[in-house]
Amino acid sequence: xxxxxxxxxxxxxxxxxxxxxxxxxxxxxxxxxxxxxxxxxxxxxxxxxxxxxxxxxxxxxxxxxxxxxxxxxxxxxxxxxxxxxxxxxxxxxxxxxxxxxxxxxxxxxxxxxxxxxxxxxxxxxxxxxxxxxxxxxxxxxxxxxxxxxxxxxxxxxxxxxxxxxxxxxxxxxxxxxxxxxxxxxxxxxxxxxxxxxxxxxxxxxxxxxxxxxxxxxxx
Amino acid sequence: xxxxxxxxxxxxxxxxxxxxxxxxxxxxxxxxxxxxxxxxxxxxxxxxxxxxxxxxxxxxxxxxxxxxxxxxxxxxxxxxxxxxxxxxxxxxxxxxxxxxxxxxxxxxxxxxxxxxxxxxxxxxxxxxxxxxxxxxxxxxxxxxxxxxxxxxxxxxxxxxxxxxxxxxxxxxxxxxxxxxxxxxxxxxxxxxxxxxxxxxxxxxxxxxxxxxxxxxxxxxxxxxxxxxxxxxxxxxxxxxxxxxxxxxxxxxxxxxxxxxxxxxxxxxxxxxxxxxxxxxxxxxxxxxxxxxxxxxxxxxxxxxxxxxxxxxxxxxxxxxxxxxxxxxxxxxxxxxxxxxxxxxxxxxxxxxxxxxxxxxxxxxxxxxxxxxxxxxxxxxxxxxxxxxxxxxxxxxxxxxxxxxxxxxxxxxxxxxxxxxxxxxxxxxxxxxxxxxxxxxxxxxxxxxxxxxxxxxxxxxxxxxxxxxxxxxxxxxxxxxxxxxxxxxxxxxxxxxxxxxxxxxxxxxxxxxxxxxxxxxxxxxxxxxxxxxxxxxxxxxxxxxxxxxxxxxxxxxxxxxxxxxxxxxxxxxxxxxxxxxxxxxxxxxxxxxxxxxxxxxxxxxxxxxxxxxxxxxxxxxxxxxxxx
Numbered sequence: 034x035x036x037x038x039x040x041x042x043x044x045x046x047x048x049x050x051x052x053x054x055x056x057x058x059x060x061x062x063x064x065x066x067x068x069x070x071x072x073x074x075x076x077x078x079x080x081x082x083x084x085x086x087x088x089x090x091x092x093x094x095x096x097x098x099x100x101x102x103x104x105x106x107x108x109x110x111x112x113x114x115x116x117x118x119x120x121x122x123x124x125x126x127x128x129x130x131x132x133x134x135x136x137x138x139x140x141x142x143x144x145x146x147x148x149x150x151x152x153x154x155x156x157x158x159x160x161x162x163x164x165x166x167x168x169x170x171x172x173x174x175x176x177x178x179x180x181x182x183x184x185x186x187x188x189x190x191x192x193x194x195x196x197x198x199x200x201x202x203x204x205x206x207x208x209x210x211x212x213x214x215x216x217x218x219x220x221x222x223x224x225x226x227x228x229x230x231x232x233x234x235x236x237x238x239x240x241x242x243x244x245x246x247x248x249x250x251x252x
Numbered sequence: 253x254x255x256x257x258x259x260x261x262x263x264x265x266x267x268x269x270x271x272x273x274x275x276x277x278x279x280x281x282x283x284x285x286x287x288x289x290x291x292x293x294x295x296x297x298x299x300x301x302x303x304x305x306x307x308x309x310x311x312x313x314x315x316x317x318x319x320x321x322x323x324x325x326x327x328x329x330x331x332x333x334x335x336x337x338x339x340x341x342x343x344x345x346x347x348x349x350x351x352x353x354x355x356x357x358x359x360x361x362x363x364x365x366x367x368x369x370x371x372x373x374x375x376x377x378x379x380x381x382x383x384x385x386x387x388x389x390x391x392x393x394x395x396x397x398x399x400x401x402x403x404x405x406x407x408x409x410x411x412x413x414x415x416x417x418x419x420x421x422x423x424x425x426x427x428x429x430x431x432x433x434x435x436x437x438x439x440x441x442x443x444x445x446x447x448x449x450x451x452x453x454x455x456x457x458x459x460x461x462x463x464x465x466x467x468x469x470x471x472x473x474x475x476x477x478x479x480x481x482x483x484x485x486x487x488x489x490x491x492x493x494x495x496x497x498x499x500x501x502x503x504x505x506x507x508x509x510x511x512x513x514x515x516x517x518x519x520x521x522x523x524x525x526x527x528x529x530x531x532x533x534x535x536x537x538x539x540x541x542x543x544x545x546x547x548x549x550x551x552x553x554x555x556x557x558x559x560x561x562x563x564x565x566x567x568x569x570x571x572x573x574x575x576x577x578x579x580x581x582x583x584x585x586x587x588x589x590x591x592x593x594x595x596x597x598x599x600x601x602x603x604x605x606x607x608x609x610x611x612x613x614x615x616x617x618x619x620x621x622x623x624x625x626x627x628x629x630x631x632x633x634x635x636x637x638x639x640x641x642x643x644x645x646x647x648x649x650x651x652x653x654x655x656x657x658x659x660x661x662x663x664x665x666x667x668x669x670x671x672x673x674x675x676x677x678x679x680x681x682x683x684x685x686x687x688x689x690x691x692x693x694x695x696x697x698x699x700x701x702x703x704x705x706x707x708x709x710x711x712x713x714x715x716x717x718x719x720x721x722x723x724x725x726x727x728x729x730x731x732x733x734x735x736x737x738x739x740x741x742x743x744x745x746x747x748x749x750x751x752x753x754x755x756x757x758x759x760x761x762x763x764x765x766x767x768x769x770x771x772x773x774x775x776x777x778x779x780x781x782x783x784x785x786x787x788x789x790x791x792x793x794x795x796x797x798x799x800x801x802x803x804x805x806x807x808x809x810x811x812x813x814x815x816x817x818x819x820x821x822x823x824x825x826x827x828x829x830x831x832x833x834x835x836x837x838x839x840x841x842x843x844x845x846x847x848x849x850x851x852x853x854x855x856x857x858x859x860x861x862x863x864x865x866x867x868x869x870x871x872x873x874x875x876x877x878x879x
Contacts, residue, residue: 131418134418
């Protein structure tokens with residue numbers, strides 16, 4: 034800048050530079066701006082999506098709790114509508130999996146066992162957490178019991194992992210064995226369940242089931 | 253030197269550094285630098301996320317308040333073990349954090365907008381059905397929250413609740429299991445039992461001095477006396493002050509004059525009404541139309557009470573012809589009250605609108621009130637004045653008591669000044685003595701404090717209740733010590749006899765069980781003890797000892813004709829021999845309602861169990877560090 038230039042010369046130089054670089058500069062700025070803007074919009078959309086899912090789920094909970102303990106075809110229909118909405122439009126969210134769990138319960142209430150199994154299998158197919166998977170398996174086994182398919186139920190129980198669920202698994206195994214007429218094995222399973230739960234007083238029903246099977250040959 | 257700083261601050265490197273600082277501040281705020289230097293003192297971390305000291309403090313405070321309010325009026329905050337409460341709270345915070353982190357991992361979300369909605373819809377924050385900002389803030393302040401911390405709390409609670417509900421609400425019980433459990437629960441059993449009493453065996457047992465001696469030597473270190481204090485105290489009782497207070501005739505007169513001025517002759521009115529409710533099915537206009545029609549019928553000569561009994565929506569009064577009885581002011585809604593006080597006897601009002609709907613009101617009678625005479629209320633006035641005077645004296649004396657007991661080294665001077673006798677208690681332990689004063693938790697706490705035991709100070713004033721206040725000091729303190737043989741010989745002897753008797757009884761019961769199993773008659777085996785025969789005993793039956801009942805229900809189902817037998821020890825040491833003769837399975841017939849309500853109950857039980865297992869799994873999976 035120290036050289037003596039006239040103003041015109043400087044303007045000329047700027048113009049020249051602009052001619053050479055102007056286009057790419059504008060494009061760069063445009064790209065940068067749209068990238069930032071796009072990112073923000075995407076984030077916002079994610080957030081709104083999650084929010085919508087959360088609100089829909091909350092409404093679903095209200096509808097389902099209104100079905101508990103009474104006949105209410107309206108609420109069942111509302112629940113099913115909200116549930117399938119969540120499953121269809123927010124398929125990969127936790128809320129969709131929750132919805133499927135709730136739908137399964139509504140199906141069981143109406144004794145539509147194979148539909149309930151479909152809902153639970155949907156959950157299993159959509160990457161549930163390990164804990165959720167365990168609970169789903171317990172419920173599947175219980176549904177097989179209701180359908181009279183004790184062998185299938187037993188094979189589901191075997192898939193359960195996780196030490197906190199082992200007591201429930203054993204108890205359910207006992208139920209299934211008893212239902213298929215294997216009293217001695219059932220008794221063993223109940224006993225195991227009591228040992229695993231560590232505290233029999235927490236579960237008086239389990240104790241009741243075991244005591245009813247007290248057989249003379251085992252004292 | 254300044255020049256060199258100037259020069260180097262112009263350099264590219266310096267500019268880059270300043271630029272970085274600007275960017276960091278702009279994006280992350282001052283905290284980003286401060287938090288780097290502040291040392292973390294979090295009491296625990298879950299998966300690397302901290303539970304802060306602040307969180308722990310707040311939650312502990314909340315818990316303390318809840319505990320104190322549960323313990324009631326007599327609670328002494330000092331008795332709550334702080335470290336215990338805080339470790340309990342920390343555990344629950346860790347659990348909460350594990351759940352929250354898991355929920356966030358799963359991209360669950362409660363948005364700010366949802367929290368706004370929740371807050372606006374909370375009845376506690378509403379005034380007349382509308383959200384009220386002042387009410388909101390005042391309520392939070394009372395509970396020790398700021399709006400921000402409350403929002404945070406809501407968010408956490410709601411997130412966890414979303415997950416919990418997902419599992420609990422989706423749990424179910426299948427019909428076969430429901431039926432089985434109910435059948436089991438309702439089964440009854442036919443049993444017999446008889447009791448070998450402990451006393452009978454004890455009577456025939458003797459223990460030698462050597463045995464007692466041996467037991468004493470073996471256990472002497474654990475045979476300690478209790479730590480005890482004997483206290484002396486002065487007691488200020490409001491009721492004692494009453495006798496020395498007189499109320500003069502002039503005071504009474506003055507009080508009566510005051511009363512007469514303030515007494516407003518307020519008459520009472522006997523009214524009846526007809527209500528036309530505003531409901532979702534019947535809006536305001538429809539209700540008004542209906543009430544006008546009713547009014548016209550009454551004007552045309554129909555009896556008010558008959559119209560009320562056929563057309564009033566107030567089920568409480570319609571059967572009685574709308575009669576609401578005789579009432580004064582302040583009972584009914586404002587508009588209703590105005591109308592009823594503006595009517596004459598037997599007049600019917602225009603339609604009156606209240607929150608319930610439209611009313612037609614009829615006054616059936618008016619009871620005039622008259623100012624009571626001096627003689628009539630003399631007793632009440634005397635009591636009022638007396639109470640007020642006594643209250644004043646009590647407060648004065650209380651202050652005097654606090655001052656003087658604080659400054660003196662014993663209770664002699666306070667006793668003289670206040671003219672209260674120094675009383676003494678018998679020695680008592682931490683579980684309290686035989687006086688109501690020595691049973692008071694605050695007194696016990698003070699008496700066993702080091703201020704009183706070691707420093708021999710007077711306690712501060714302790715309010716026992718609204719009427720009584722004490723100041724105590726420790727008169728004598730006895731440390732725990734080993735008891736002598738003479739002191740415990742009787743007790744040891746009793747124990748020895750009881751132990752031996754129990755052994756004998758256990759053998760005897762086993763023998764009886766064997767004999768019955770071998771086919772001997774129960775009456776024979778009972779050796780003269782009363783054999784109780786019960787049929788159809790339920791699981792909840794109260795007609796037999798609990799221990800006998802639980803043994804009877806744990807016994808195996810007897811096959812064919814043979815009973816099964818076992819024995820049970822009763823709380824007093826006696827032993828019962830129990831025979832199970834028959835299990836009665838009744839076919840359970842449940843109504844649909846029963847099936848639904850019990851199904852819901854059992855289902856939610858299963859759901860709770862599943863959720864508890866899930867929480868435990870999550871906690872196991874989380875990396876938890878406690879300091």
